[in-house]
């Protein structure tokens with residue numbers, strides 16, 4: 001039994017001896033005097049000393065910077081704590097330094113104090129740690145120079161900044177203390193209020209779908225500036241510990257946005273000028289067909305010479321010109337003459353017929369419109385005033401301009417300013433205005449259909465063109481001119497205008513003035529069978545018809561109308577059955593009108 005026990009003990013001793021000798025750590029038994037009592041195989045292998053060499057040394061002699069005092073201190077600590085772990089560099093016998101982790105155990109054995117030191121070579125671990133530190137340092141530098149901030153959006157939608165780079169400090173003006181530690185300033189507050197909802201919605205989606213996103217929005221910097229930021233982020237979701245976040249970083253794209261805006265603006269402008277040029281070209285093409293100068297104006301009457309003298313007088317100035325005259329008297333011809341004799345002749349005269357456009361389109365025609373300014377405004381359009389900048393505008397039939405636009409025209413005449421429909425920005429132009437009308441504008445002012453202030457503005461230099469019937473001496477010249485013109489055009493050889501024909505033409509009262517004469521000559525040229533200009537029956541019919549519908553004065557019409565009413569009421573003026581009631585005027589007024597018009601009850 002005894003022998004069995006001692007055999008067991010023996011086995012255990014050998015096992016512990018074996019375990020110690022082949023342990024992966026170096027093991028030293030040292031007493032309170034720092035004497036080494038025993039070392040294992042690993043200790044010899046690691047530090048290059050033999051067992052014997054170790055046993056003749058004190059522990060601190062193995063290290064050039066250690067001594068008995070240091071040892072003593074360390075021993076006291078060990079005694080107090082019983083187990084101590086520390087790291088240090090330990091030299092080998094051949095002077096190589098090895099990083100080691102030392103774990104000391106305090107042992108009391110048979111009245112003696114020992115320490116058992118487990119010394120582990122941690123070279124590989126240290127190298128890994130160093131490498132990790134190094135890569136962390138590189139990462140830090142990289143992140144610090146990153147154009148952005150790293151942030152995290154918690155599930156409660158408070159976007160909080162986790163890390164702020166030097167770069168974003170410069171951009172936002174906020175320090176890490178402001179953004180990271182100051183709970184009051186969350187990232188959401190940096191985002192411009194108008195963009196917040198959009199940003200949070202996108203983040204929420206990124207969270208749900210856990211996929212990366214990109215977003216442009218504005219942030220407010222510390223100084224109150226607004227910067228455009230492009231955010232690259234991704235949703236991160238963890239079910240285990242409920243960390244739900246959006247991580248990302250942002251870029252300042254203010255300059256990029258500005259550049260994009262400038263580009264869009266530039267493109268818009270190019271588009272606009274292209275349209276404008278196209279429109280101008282259409283005008284040119286239209287206008288080129290007709291050359292207006294004095295060469296095309298034919299006249300020998302004194303009355304018309306005065307008109308031409310006025311044209312010469314006013315052309316060189318920038319004064320507004322108002323051309324007055326019956327229809328077909330040549331108002332447009334005179335407008336062109338004014339423009340062609342002016343310093344603005346290099347650019348084409350822009351024409352607007354105020355009567356030819358529907359009231360709702362005149363404004364956009366005159367002043368232009370922005371895209372979408374009204375239904376149907378599919379593209380931005382320059383108005384005629386803009387097209388006429390640096391040139392002249394001919395406003396034909398100005399008397400037909402609606403009252404609301406008369407105010408706007410007055411503004412252009414006074415300040416050279418107007419607003420394009422749908423654009424709050426006022427435009428300024430340098431345009432010379434030439435207006436024309438066959439209406440009696442003074443009467444229109446009295447009736448309240450034409451603004452008095454506009455009338456005075458336009459009437460700076462009025463040119464009255466006399467009707468053709470008031471200058472019959474011009475008729476032979478014009479007849480000759482138009483006959484030649486249409487002979488050439490139709491290829492007909494009309495060589496003579498008989499005296500008789502000329503007399504008829506001179507006697508006719510020409511309600512349509514020169515335009516009418518021109519049309520009649522054209523028709524006569526076409527219909528004349530030989531080389532003489534002939535007026536067929538068609539002209540006599542026209543002549544008598546025009547005589548029968550000869551226009552009478554307003555007074556005459558009024559007179560006839562009052563007489564008709566009086567006849568109907570048997571000359572009763574007032575009362576329910578009186579003429580005043582029919583005419584819807586005051587009986588007193590009717591009596592005074594009758595007096596004025598010389599209407600008396602027949603005896």
Ligand SMILES: Nc1ncnc2c1ncn2[C@@H]1O[C@H](COP(=O)(O)OP(=O)(O)OP(=O)(O)O)[C@@H](O)[C@H]1O
Nearest residue numbers: 296297298326327328329330331332333438514515
């Ligand atoms: N003195 C002239 N010499 C030659 N042609 C003329 C003369 N006056 C007018 N005409 C011609 O008569 C026609 C009508 O002229 P224009 O269109 O200028 O008249 P208008 O007064 O502007 O007419 P509206 O009041 O109807 O607009 C044109 O073909 C024009 O060339």
